[in-house]
Each structure stands twice: as C-alpha cells, then as structure tokens.
Amino acid sequence: MSFEGIHSVHLLGIGGIGMSALARWFRHEGYVVSGYDRSPSPLIDELIAEGMEVGFEDSLECIPEEVKSHPAKSLIVWTPALPKDSQQLNFFQENKYKLQKRSEVLGVLTSSYYTIAVAGTHGKTTTSSMIAHLLKSAGKPVAAFLGGITQNYQSNLILGKKKSKGQKLVVVEADEFDRSFLRLHPNEAVITSADADHLDIYGDEQHILDGFIAFTELLDKKGKIYIQQNALLRLTEERLPKVIKKEYGLRSSGIHAENIQAKPGFFVFDYVDSKQDIKGLELYIPGFHNVENALAAIAIALDHGLSEKEIRKGLSSFKGVKRRFEIHVNEGGQVYIDDYAHHPEEIRACLSSVRAMFPAKQLTVVFQPHLFSRTRDFADEFSESLSLADAVILLDIYPARELPIAGVTSEMLLEKINSSDKILLGKNDLMQHLDQASTEVLVTMGAGDIDRLVPEIASWMKNRINPLAV
Known part of the structure; x- marks a missing residue:
C-alpha cells in the first residue's frame, strides 16, 4: 500500500496517543485530516486547534462530506479498540474504503x-x-x-x-x-x-x-x-x-x-x-x-x-515525557510525582528510584490498577512491588477494553500488601482522604484515567505548602 492518490485521511480513535501522532504527520504532509473519538480531551482540543475536524458521535452524519463523497481519495485509519458495531467503521468497510490499522500505516512509513x-x-x-x-x-x-x-x-x-x-x-x-x-x-x-x-x-x-x-x-x-x-x-x-x-x-x-x-x-x-x-x-x-x-x-x-x-x-x-516520572511538586518539604506505571516491574523501578532520591521521607503511593486480566495475572507481583511504599492507596480497577472478571478486584491486591498503612478508595474519595493524611512524598500511578486527578492533586499540594500562593 502507498498513499498515492489520497487526499483525505479520517482516523477512527483519533484521540489515542499513537493515532494522534499519525494525524499530526498527515496534517504536516498536506492531507485533509479528520477523525472520530468517543469524548473530548485536551489532546483532541489541540488537534482541532491545529486544523483537524473531529466528531464525537459514531454516526454517518459526523463523517466529513469530503470523505463520504470521495471513497477512492480517502484513507481510513482505525484502531482495534473500536466496537464491532461501530457505525462509521461498518460504513467504510461496506463501501470498500481503503482501511488500514495504525500499525499498517506505520509499516508503510518505516519501509520508506x-x-x-x-x-x-x-x-x-x-x-x-x-x-x-x-x-x-x-x-x-x-x-x-x-x-x-x-x-x-x-x-x-x-x-x-x-x-x-x-x-x-x-x-x-x-x-x-x-x-x-x-x-x-x-x-x-x-x-x-x-x-x-x-x-x-x-x-x-x-x-x-x-x-x-x-x-x-x-x-x-x-x-x-x-x-x-x-x-x-x-x-x-x-x-x-x-x-x-x-x-x-x-x-x-x-x-x-x-x-x-x-x-x-x-x-x-x-x-x-x-x-x-x-x-x-x-x-x-x-x-x-x-x-x-x-x-x-x-x-x-x-x-x-x-x-x-x-x-x-x-x-x-531532555525534559522527559508527560506521566513518566513527572515531578509536579518539589518544594517546602513536599514532593508529588506522577507516573504511567501499570506493571509490577515498572512500579518497582519507580518506587526504588523515589526511595533513593528521598531516603528519609515517608512515601505514599496511589495506584489505579489497569485491566482486570493484568490485575489477576500479576496480583502477587503487584502487592510485592507496592509494598515498597510506607502507605498505599488503591483505587478501583480501570477496565479499559475489558469487561469485569468475577472475583478480580483491587481488594485482592490490598490483602497481600505489607505496608502497615493501606486503604482501598473510590476515585471520588481520594482528595478528601489526602486532606486528612500526612504525606511527604506522594506518587500517583496507573494507565487509566488517574491522570485526570493530577492537576487537582498538584494544586492541592502547592496550596498545602503555601495557602496564600494558590
């Protein structure tokens, strides 16, 4: 496959971190770029500001007219995370559009x-x-x-x-x-x-x-x-x-x-x-x-x-990558770090490094498990790596692409964590709990939607250090 003859590129799942990079590349190369995603996000806001049309309804009405009218000149890039009953995906398949997964498009680029x-x-x-x-x-x-x-x-x-x-x-x-x-x-x-x-x-x-x-x-x-x-x-x-x-x-x-x-x-x-x-x-x-x-x-x-x-x-x-050992606060004796860690070895690596940097400080970790299957498959390893912290706050499992699995919950991790201070909370109860807790070094971890709490936690800690500055 090549991109010869293509005028428009429409990405299903455009807000994904990998898909949005492709969207930006196609836009940079002069293609007309549009897409669909389930809900708005700061990343999608940036894509729209860069000149891309994005819809949030999985309907034929939200497909740009340029794409609907010219199948031969349109490339559809899609993600396997889309449900099989997706209206847009089925429309493109039934009308014989050129459909490629993100990995296939990257394959074309890397061959060149x-x-x-x-x-x-x-x-x-x-x-x-x-x-x-x-x-x-x-x-x-x-x-x-x-x-x-x-x-x-x-x-x-x-x-x-x-x-x-x-x-x-x-x-x-x-x-x-x-x-x-x-x-x-x-x-x-x-x-x-x-x-x-x-x-x-x-x-x-x-x-x-x-x-x-x-x-x-x-x-x-x-x-x-x-x-x-x-x-x-x-x-x-x-x-x-x-x-x-x-x-x-x-x-x-x-x-x-x-x-x-x-x-x-x-x-x-x-x-x-x-x-x-x-x-x-x-x-x-x-x-x-x-x-x-x-x-x-x-x-x-x-x-x-x-x-x-x-x-x-x-x-x-080099300033790093957002949500990869990202230090948001390090002042007044208080530290807040956010990390994407969602595998036991990643958790171990992150917490070991935090310990080396701040050996005399109390370490509190907030962890949101990602996927029921991963939680089940590595339950003992998760509990062991999280035990490196003095205090552990577990949130409910973020399901991502999965349906619940009977008996698989965050509670199964909590039982085997050796830290004396450990608790299971709903995400909406976290800030109230932190208000009552004694924290010196706080680390949030997970690949789900825990990142949406990061600005609020950073603001809360800065306000705790200097209430008049926030």
Whole structure:
C-alpha cells in the first residue's frame, strides 16, 4: 500500500496517543485530516486547534462530506479498540474504503525511511523520545512517532527541519500490544524489556517472548539491535538473528553506567562502553530505570556520529515525557510525582528510584490498577512491588477494553500488601482522604484515567505548602 492518490485521511480513535501522532504527520504532509473519538480531551482540543475536524458521535452524519463523497481519495485509519458495531467503521468497510490499522500505516512509513524501532514491555516511550531528542538537538534529520507527549516539544510527533542534510531517520515506538510491531521495517532495534505482559493477547509468557523474537527477525541483514541485559537473558542470544548486537544495562558487561548518584530531581552517571567513557552526565528525568534508558539512547547517538559535547547538551536538556516520572511538586518539604506505571516491574523501578532520591521521607503511593486480566495475572507481583511504599492507596480497577472478571478486584491486591498503612478508595474519595493524611512524598500511578486527578492533586499540594500562593 502507498498513499498515492489520497487526499483525505479520517482516523477512527483519533484521540489515542499513537493515532494522534499519525494525524499530526498527515496534517504536516498536506492531507485533509479528520477523525472520530468517543469524548473530548485536551489532546483532541489541540488537534482541532491545529486544523483537524473531529466528531464525537459514531454516526454517518459526523463523517466529513469530503470523505463520504470521495471513497477512492480517502484513507481510513482505525484502531482495534473500536466496537464491532461501530457505525462509521461498518460504513467504510461496506463501501470498500481503503482501511488500514495504525500499525499498517506505520509499516508503510518505516519501509520508506531508515528506521530506529524501540520495543519493550516498559521503557520504550522514554527511550524513543530520548533518542529522537538527542538526534534532533544535534541537527540530524529525524522524525519520531511516540507513545507519549514529550515535554521538550509538547507533542507525540517530532519533526526535523525539511532542509536538514543527511539521511532521513525515523524513530518509532514499536508496540507489542496486538503484535502491531510485527508490521514495522526496522534498520535498528532497541528492546528495553521483555517481561510477561498483555497475556490477554499472547496467552502465556512464552508467546510474548516469541513475539519479540519475531520482531528482531524483521531487521535487515546489516541491522543492529541494542538489548537490555535482562531482556537478552529472557530471549536468549541463540534465538536472535545474526545481526550486530549491543547489550546494555546498569550492571551489564557491555554498555553500562558507573558512579550513579541520585540527587533531588536529577541523576548523575558515567556512560561506559568498550570504546569510550563519558563522565559526569546529568539526567534531569530521575530514576535508575531512566539512566538505563539513557544508555541505549547514548549508544545509538554515538553510532550516528554525535560528539560527546552534543550528547551532554542533548541529555541535560531532555525534559522527559508527560506521566513518566513527572515531578509536579518539589518544594517546602513536599514532593508529588506522577507516573504511567501499570506493571509490577515498572512500579518497582519507580518506587526504588523515589526511595533513593528521598531516603528519609515517608512515601505514599496511589495506584489505579489497569485491566482486570493484568490485575489477576500479576496480583502477587503487584502487592510485592507496592509494598515498597510506607502507605498505599488503591483505587478501583480501570477496565479499559475489558469487561469485569468475577472475583478480580483491587481488594485482592490490598490483602497481600505489607505496608502497615493501606486503604482501598473510590476515585471520588481520594482528595478528601489526602486532606486528612500526612504525606511527604506522594506518587500517583496507573494507565487509566488517574491522570485526570493530577492537576487537582498538584494544586492541592502547592496550596498545602503555601495557602496564600494558590
């Protein structure tokens, strides 16, 4: 498939983080872009402000006339999250429009450019954003399709200057959900992690490992793969294709970090590989896991010709991704951090880093579990990782695409959490509870709609520090 002859692009589920990046790219390339989503959001407001028409009713009347009148000149991009009885989706299918999933469109784009694809059950959004920022800040011709909103660019799409010299690079987040990363055409790949997840899609742990192996087999013969040390152990080197492999990790024998120092608000570390040692790098998105993500980004930047000076500048200026260890308050003895963590290993990495940064402070975590199946499959692991906090507040499970599963509730996690201070609350009761609680370091976590509470919590904490300033 190509985009030749296409005039209009209509995206079903346009407000999704991945879909909206495509919408922005098509708009940038001169296409007429429209879409449908279930409800408004700040991201959709931005798309509308950028000139895209968005409707919130799944009806034929909400399809732009340009799209309805010219099927041959229209491309429909859709997400599998749409219900099967979607009026718009069925209309486009019945009238033989060109329909492509988001992953298929990314497949077309990555077949046209030199592609760096970043995969992993966690860490891929920050790592891909960091790679793209290092390259762009050094003047490389790069475009990036990301799974989060970067703080530097306030967007999930990064575009280089049109007249930049050199080979056009594309950095893309390679999503393992629904096996969509198997449609990409990577020249280089990163695997940040390969833990068991999405078992509702893959069935068991072995099948998700098989999925990652299949992803690596998409690399061309001259390709490279940068693989985190634990992911390499799980996938086993013998199963990987015969391409250039570079292992990285905090304690890897290959690319690794030394002299890591956790400071209040940033980390300092040395980058070390077989050829060079870059000392005293400063990273202003805290977390041991982010130091590890930076190792992969730096290795790729070096391979693409960036100097030590360019790497120092790019790394220290990287502001991170919204909802990835995002520090909203750090003043007056009070700290508030929000994170997208929704897997036990992500929770463990985040809370361990918070402990290192603020070792003497009481740590309170508010966690909203995401998916009934994930909660069921990793119940013991969730309870163990959440027990790193002094106080735990559990919210009800966010169902996302799932129907309830009998017996699966947040309460099943609460029972096995070792923290002495633990409670289960409804989301609407959280602010009242916080008013009565004693908090020093507060962390909110989850991939559901807990993010809608973030501005209110940040404002509440700032008001607590200085009531006259808010």
